[in-house]
Amino acid sequence: MANTDTRIELEPLPAFTDNYIWMLRQGRRAVVVDPGQAAPVSQALAKYGLTLEAILLTHHHGDHVGGVLELREQTGAIIYGPATEKLPACDHRLKENDTLQLPGIDASLTVLDVPGHTAGHIAYYGHLGAETPVLFCGDTLFAGGCGRLFEGTPAQMVESLGKLCALPPATLVCCAHEYTLSNLRWALQVEPGNTALQQRWSQASQLRAQSRPTLPSTIESELDTNPFVRTSHPAVTQAAAQQAGIALANPVQVFSCLREWKNNFQ
Secondary structure, eight states: OOOSOOOOEEEEEEETTTEEEEEEEETTEEEEEOOSOSHHHHHHHHHHTOEEEEEEOSOOOHHHHTTHHHHHHHHOOEEEEETTSOOSOOSEEEOTTOEEEOTTSSOEEEEEEOOSSSTTOEEEEEEETTTEEEEEEETSEETTEEOOOSSSOHHHHHHHHHHHHTSOTTOEEEESBOOHHHHHHHHHHHOTTOHHHHHHHHHHHHHHHTTOOOOOEEHHHHHHHOGGGOTTSHHHHHHHHHHHTSOOOSHHHHHHHHHHHHHTOO
16 A cells, blocks of 8 residues: 655664665655664654654664564564575565565665675665665665675675665665775775865865754765775776785775775774
8 A cells, every 4th residue: 555645754763873774654664774773763763753664674683683573572563584594583574685664664775795794784775755876785786885894705795895886876875884084094094185075074064063864875975985986097006006015906805905905904
């Protein structure tokens, strides 16, 4: 049954110290993505008078799934998640190119396999209304960064990031952590002459000074400022080679150097 209220609202619910649980709401219906804690979702449901229809999971880490069982008990929400990962609960297992119609929300999402951070990580891509493309990418792509490689390889992550960055430039990037300032601080070490990056740092700093989210980002912004998706850009390639102290032959080698550089960046 279609929702008679046509406007779909998108809101990041803060959790833990730097997580976001993304909530989609339309009328009195809601869907959430990666609820690592139940309380922020329960509070938002009460605040807006909402019924939670579904929970979408991108991967198995506790700060993304820790609130699932409590929310299922409270609401009976349907749970969707990656086909190959161990989850606390999951009603529908999803893989590349699966499509789901969001219960209670007039939107459908397509699943992308994006291994790297974890072996079975997935992302969800679709549209809010007729014109707004949106991506829920968990810990694969961040604003100015990407997830650490806990279970996957550099080659897998390069392919996964390439898949995400082939989406339309206006796509809203709804990642799961407020890591933007630390990512951009590092990115400025890689590309100090990137004016788009300098402007983004200024804007993000102002938002955080006001305790406002820096997200969602856009694919266009990531392509302009995120070193991890700019591994073929001459300035990034040169900076990575200088950091490594050796010539780097391809984007996977550049990425591997960047990931190690970021891992150790203070």
